[in-house]
Amino acid sequence: MGERFVTRGFVGRREPDSGAGGLADERRRRTPPGQYLTDDFPVLSAGPTPRTPLDRWSLTIDGLVSKPITWSWEEFLALPARDWVVDISCVTKWTHLDMRWRGVSVDTLLESIDLDAKAAFAIASCDGGYTTNLPLADVLNNQAFVAYEYDGAPLAPEHGGPARLVVPARYFWKSAKWIRGIRIGDRDEPGFWESLGYNNRGDQWLEERYSGD
Amino acid sequence: MAIDWLLGTVTGVRDETPTVRSFTLGLPAWTGHRPGQHIDLRLTAEDGYSVERSYSIASEPERGGEVDITVERIEGGEVSPFLHEVVVPGDRLEVRGPIGGYFVWEAGLGGPLLLVAGGSGVVPLMAMARHRARAGTGVVARMLFSSRGPDEVIYAEELDQLAAAGDGFDVVHTLTRRQPAGWNGYARRIDEQMLAEVLEPLGAGTRAYACGPTALVETVANGLVRLGLPPDRIRTERFGPTGT
Amino acid sequence: MEERMALMREDPAVDLTVDGNAVGGLLGSVFATEVTAALGRCASCQTSSLVGTMRVYMRGPGVVVRCPACAEVVMRVVETPTGMTVDVRGIAMLRLPPGR
Numbered sequence: 001m002g003e004r005f006v007t008r009g010f011v012g013r014r015e016p017d018s019g020a021g022g023l024a025d026e027r028r029r030r031t032p033p034g035q036y037l038t039d040d041f042p043v044l045s046a047g048p049t050p051r052t053p054l055d056r057w058s059l060t061i062d063g064l065v066s067k068p069i070t071w072s073w074e075e076f077l078a079l080p081a082r083d084w085v086v087d088i089s090c091v092t093k094w095t096h097l098d099m100r101w102r103g104v105s106v107d108t109l110l111e112s113i114d115l116d117a118k119a120a121f122a123i124a125s126c127d128g129g130y131t132t133n134l135p136l137a138d139v140l141n142n143q144a145f146v147a148y149e150y151d152g153a154p155l156a157p158e159h160g161g162p163a164r165l166v167v168p169a170r171y172f173w174k175s176a177k178w179i180r181g182i183r184i185g186d187r188d189e190p191g192f193w194e195s196l197g198y199n200n201r202g203d204q205w206l207e208e209r210y211s212g213d
Numbered sequence: 214m215a216i217d218w219l220l221g222t223v224t225g226v227r228d229e230t231p232t233v234r235s236f237t238l239g240l241p242a243w244t245g246h247r248p249g250q251h252i253d254l255r256l257t258a259e260d261g262y263s264v265e266r267s268y269s270i271a272s273e274p275e276r277g278g279e280v281d282i283t284v285e286r287i288e289g290g291e292v293s294p295f296l297h298e299v300v301v302p303g304d305r306l307e308v309r310g311p312i313g314g315y316f317v318w319e320a321g322l323g324g325p326l327l328l329v330a331g332g333s334g335v336v337p338l339m340a341m342a343r344h345r346a347r348a349g350t351g352v353v354a355r356m357l358f359s360s361r362g363p364d365e366v367i368y369a370e371e372l373d374q375l376a377a378a379g380d381g382f383d384v385v386h387t388l389t390r391r392q393p394a395g396w397n398g399y400a401r402r403i404d405e406q407m408l409a410e411v412l413e414p415l416g417a418g419t420r421a422y423a424c425g426p427t428a429l430v431e432t433v434a435n436g437l438v439r440l441g442l443p444p445d446r447i448r449t450e451r452f453g454p455t456g457t
Numbered sequence: 458m459e460e461r462m463a464l465m466r467e468d469p470a471v472d473l474t475v476d477g478n479a480v481g482g483l484l485g486s487v488f489a490t491e492v493t494a495a496l497g498r499c500a501s502c503q504t505s506s507l508v509g510t511m512r513v514y515m516r517g518p519g520v521v522v523r524c525p526a527c528a529e530v531v532m533r534v535v536e537t538p539t540g541m542t543v544d545v546r547g548i549a550m551l552r553l554p555p556g557r
Binding site (some may be wrong): 309443 | 493
């Protein structure tokens with residue numbers, strides 16, 4: 001990627017509480033290229049909101065693992081969870097800083113199973129049929145979690161509740177709503193949007209929106 | 214094969230109204246566009262912070278090697294105040310495009326043509342009207358243009374000229390908040406009754422394009438369907454309530 | 458779908474479902490003919506429905522058209538700077554009405 005052209009005289013939005021440096025500069029620094037900041041949480045969907053009753057909900061890890069594992073809702077809630085405060089960027093250009101979630105790290109989910117030596121990819125599948133793909137390396141080491149609370153309350157169905165994947169370092173389409181399973185594999189499988197022209201990796205800092213970016 | 218950002222040079226600046234300004238961008242590598250398409254504009258600060266905005270192309274494709282965009286200055290916006298207050302001829306701006314395959318009209322598609330605009334939604338429709346005039350095929354076309362007041366009518370003079378050309382184009386204005394003395398045109402928001410009156414001489418074979426705020430576009434699309442226009446003959450482009 | 462609909466000009470708001478008429482022009486340009494009055498057979502459940510009655514989700518990275526009977530994906534359209542991608546795996550057959 002070559003040097004970026006700098007637009008003469010452009011400095012960006014002046015935030016109300018800006019002085020020299022300080023808060024406004026820090027918020028801008030945290031905004032990936034091409035994004036605008038919002039305090040909203042827009043609802044964007046590819047289909048009707050699934051409404052799986054909790055007594056029928058389960059989360060499964062399978063594929064290239066020593067033994068597949070499935071948690072019921074109660075079992076999932078009993079797993080060690082923590083609070084996460086992360087910045088989220090959607091490919092539709094909104095970025096929301098400091099979104100507060102509660103959820104279970106993917107590391108925790110994978111703790112009790114052994115991954116096959118060939119394991120390299122995680123394919124998330126969801127109620128409603130949505131899928132997305134990530135290299136295993138992108139979801140380990142506290143880079144991804146399965147969230148069940150947002151902003152101190154149970155995750156609303158239109159935002160992916162009861163539980164969704166959250167991968168803060170990638171465009172939000174990778175944070176699969178209504179997640180029900182993660183399949184570990186040795187081959188990459190482009191998911192719902194990846195197979196239609198969106199970038200396979202989706203790093204918002206490299207502005208990987210579309211394939212070919 | 215991603216389309217790269219191009220560098221365009223501002224070769225002209227023109228005030229359309231007190232709050233609306235047009236910019237001509239010279240683009241030597243431009244491959245051309247279709248009326249109704251838009252470009253993405255990217256602005257980058259020295260620290261790497263960047264923003265992108267989309268702007269409809271206002272100019273007709275017959276003007277090769279350059280495009281016009283028309284930008285309304287939004288109070289508190291991040292980009293439009295910059296474009297209005299800082300950018301001068303000679304400045305260069307990053308541009309990507311043309312983008313869009315749906316909200317497009319070319320003279321070959323024929324008519325009759327109904328162009329319904331709300332405020333700055335007139336921009337892509339102006340590209341269509343300008344192209345229509347240059348194509349010279351005499352497609353019957355009518356623009357229904359909603360603005361808040363006479364001082365806010367974008368392209369007012371040019372629209373008068375296009376209508377006076379006698380080649381089958383006319384403009385019906387509705388001024389929703391302020392009207393000049395002696396005004397006997399429409400003075401309210403677009404509604405189904407107005408659409409019926411405006412559509413009547415054009416007939417059932419009309420192709421309609423509506424662009425503007427979401428609420429206006431939805432009123433127009435629903436109204437035209439109820440008036441019997443087939444849905445596939447109605448194309449819409451919505452600007453959200455906050456275009457900055 | 459106009460990519461712009463998903464860009465910042467749109468007010469971030471609750472997802473709105475529309476029907477196939479909302480994308481009648483888009484699909485018309487994809488298929489080079491009017492299709493909202495065409496009968497589309499869902500590849501999942503084999504139900505035939507008028508395209509104009511299919512459920513359309515268009516806020517988000519792309520346009521998703523779903524079967525009104527079983528809600529499975531019938532069509533997907535994504536517009537990127539390099540062109541438009543159309544996935545019609547969900548349509549088993551499209552039957553177009555005669556004439557125009």
